[in-house]
Amino acid sequence: MSEIKQGKITFSFKDAINLGFNYLRRRRDRSLLNIASISLGLSFYTSLILTDVFYQTYASIGGSSLSVESTYYWLVIIALIVSVVGITNAMLISVFERIREIGTMKCIGALDQHVLLLFLVEAFLQGLVGGFIGFILGVIAALVSTGFTTGFDIITYVDPTRMITIFLTSLSISLILSVVATMYPAYRASKLDPVEALRYEL
Amino acid sequence: MSFEKVIELKELARYFEVGGDLVKALDGVNLDIGRGEYVSLVGPSGSGKTTLFNMIGGLDRPTQGSVYIDGVDISKLDAYELAWLRCRRIGYIFQSFNLIQVLTALENVALPTVFAGLPRDEGNDKAQKLLESVGLGERLHHKPTQLSAGQQQRVAIARALANDPAIILADEPTGNLDLKTGTEIIDLLHKLNRSKGLTLVAATHDLKMIKASDRVVMMRDGKIEKIEKGEAPLNHN
Numbered sequence: 001m002s003e004i005k006q007g008k009i010t011f012s013f014k015d016a017i018n019l020g021f022n023y024l025r026r027r028r029d030r031s032l033l034n035i036a037s038i039s040l041g042l043s044f045y046t047s048l049i050l051t052d053v054f055y056q057t058y059a060s061i062g063g064s065s066l067s068v069e070s071t072y073y074w075l076v077i078i079a080l081i082v083s084v085v086g087i088t089n090a091m092l093i094s095v096f097e098r099i100r101e102i103g104t105m106k107c108i109g110a111l112d113q114h115v116l117l118l119f120l121v122e123a124f125l126q127g128l129v130g131g132f133i134g135f136i137l138g139v140i141a142a143l144v145s146t147g148f149t150t151g152f153d154i155i156t157y158v159d160p161t162r163m164i165t166i167f168l169t170s171l172s173i174s175l176i177l178s179v180v181a182t183m184y185p186a187y188r189a190s191k192l193d194p195v196e197a198l199r200y201e202l
Numbered sequence: 203m204s205f206e207k208v209i210e211l212k213e214l215a216r217y218f219e220v221g222g223d224l225v226k227a228l229d230g231v232n233l234d235i236g237r238g239e240y241v242s243l244v245g246p247s248g249s250g251k252t253t254l255f256n257m258i259g260g261l262d263r264p265t266q267g268s269v270y271i272d273g274v275d276i277s278k279l280d281a282y283e284l285a286w287l288r289c290r291r292i293g294y295i296f297q298s299f300n301l302i303q304v305l306t307a308l309e310n311v312a313l314p315t316v317f318a319g320l321p322r323d324e325g326n327d328k329a330q331k332l333l334e335s336v337g338l339g340e341r342l343h344h345k346p347t348q349l350s351a352g353q354q355q356r357v358a359i360a361r362a363l364a365n366d367p368a369i370i371l372a373d374e375p376t377g378n379l380d381l382k383t384g385t386e387i388i389d390l391l392h393k394l395n396r397s398k399g400l401t402l403v404a405a406t407h408d409l410k411m412i413k414a415s416d417r418v419v420m421m422r423d424g425k426i427e428k429i430e431k432g433e434a435p436l437n438h439n
Contacts, residue, residue: 009285010319019305026304104300107261108361109289109317111282194261198300 011114013121020121027094031126034090038130038174039137041083045076046138046170051146053166057157058150066149080177087126087181091119095189102189103197112190119186120179127178131171138170208368208401209235209258213267215424216253227253229424230267237368238399240392242412242432245421251405254421255371258403259292260284272368289317293362295391297374299354301346307333307357308342314364325364332360336390352383359390370394372404376411385410 024031048068055066095102102115143152216228228250235241243251256262257269260276268275271291279287288294301310308329315325333342336356346354355375362370372391376384392414395402404411412418415432 008319009282009289009317011317015316022304022309100298100300101302104294104296104302105313106285107259107288107294107300108314109285109365111285114317195256198261198296 009109009111009114011110011117013117016114016117016121017125020118020125023118024122024125030090030094034087034126034178035130035133037083037086037090038127038178039134041076041079041177042131042134042170042174043137043141044079045173046135046166047141047145048072048076049166049169050138050142053158053162054142054146054150054154058146058154061157063150080173084177084181087123087178088184091123091182091185092188095119095185098189099192099197099200102192103194103200106192106194107198115192116186116190119182119189123178123182123186124175127175128171130178131174134174135167135170205234206237207234207270208237208239208272209233209403210270210273211254211257211267212270214254214257214264214269215266216250216257216262217265226424228257228264231424231426233419233426233429235401235403237401238395239417240395240402240415240432241404242415242418243403243405243421244407244412244418245427249421250424251421252373253424255373255403255405258369259294259371260287285317289314290365291367291369293364293367293370295355295358295362295370295372295375297377299346299351299358299378301354301357301361303346306343306345307338307349307360310346310357311360311364314361318365329360329364332363333357336360350383351379352386355379355383355387356390359387359394363394367400369401369403372402372406374405374407376406376408384408388414 052068055068059065105115139155143155146154211231211233214228214231215226218225218227231250231254243254245251253262257264258271260269260271260279263277268277270276271287276284276287302313305313308326311329311332312322312325315328316322320328330339330342333339333356336359338353338356338360341349341353346357349357355378359375370391375391376387379387388408388411391402391404391411394400402415404415406412413432418430418432420427420429
């Protein structure tokens, strides 16, 4: 009696990362699709911010004054929303594909919050990779769009702390959007009834 | 012979509502299962075997009646305590193996030890020993898709044993296996039941499996129709 009452169930962040990483690696196509989705939206964002920074830097070293059209910012927001919807969709499919496995995990002792953690960790890892790739693509895009007027060496004139700030902001946006997009699918997965889940045929 | 009750079912009933009709999946089941006993559940599909399993495993709650595991009424447990019960006291074996496809055999067997809070190294050592004991010492790092059906079921058995449970619930464990592999799995389960004193409850249609059991519980329409002694005598050492 007391043994059941005192029992402990664990599933650490490290365990979740280990298992989540395995899932991402094994389902490479879907993971890459998610990463592409987030990194494309993000590269648009980064390139726009950087283009503006490059123009400002160009003006500060004696070039003519240029600016980014404000309508582009609306397009960035729309691109990021599209990324979020795409990830939510892909993660929902991922939940349905894994219904039996989720049921099995619950059968061998996983709690709802462990399943939730697993999916959010996968989203986090995808956001991390997507953020890096998105930033690099954004830098390239910004250079391509400004380089012909400002010269491609403009990037060397930009204050490094400003570059780092932009990088960290991009990465944070990527992580937040990826995790937000996965919240609903992860919640659905965690609330699955193991009896139903085990009976589920794909 | 002492008969120590591990599982006790009292007036157990589970009703479902399907399209406005009341379906009595279980309807007043009384059954005591002793420690180290090997019980086969038989009956046509829809007779309530799987529902009974879900009840014993704490996956589903009864409409009426109670399930006692080691004297504890599990309908009184919260989600956390039920998870612990499933993790530590009960091992599941399924007809379709239900291994985690992205994990290797070793990782699959070690997964329950992760939930049980065992350190990674200890869990892996244990998983390796278990896989060796079911004859898969050479296939530790294979993924389920690289294993035959019989080998996958062996991995599933090793996983069920990972946290030294007292009870093994096996739902048609030989249902997806050919005759020869099925016989090997039955022998393995029987050996574990005898050598480790595990309580084994198996739903099955497999005549060989029924013959090996201590008692055969026949179910029909959510009720126990009759209970017969199996051919293997109950023998505790």
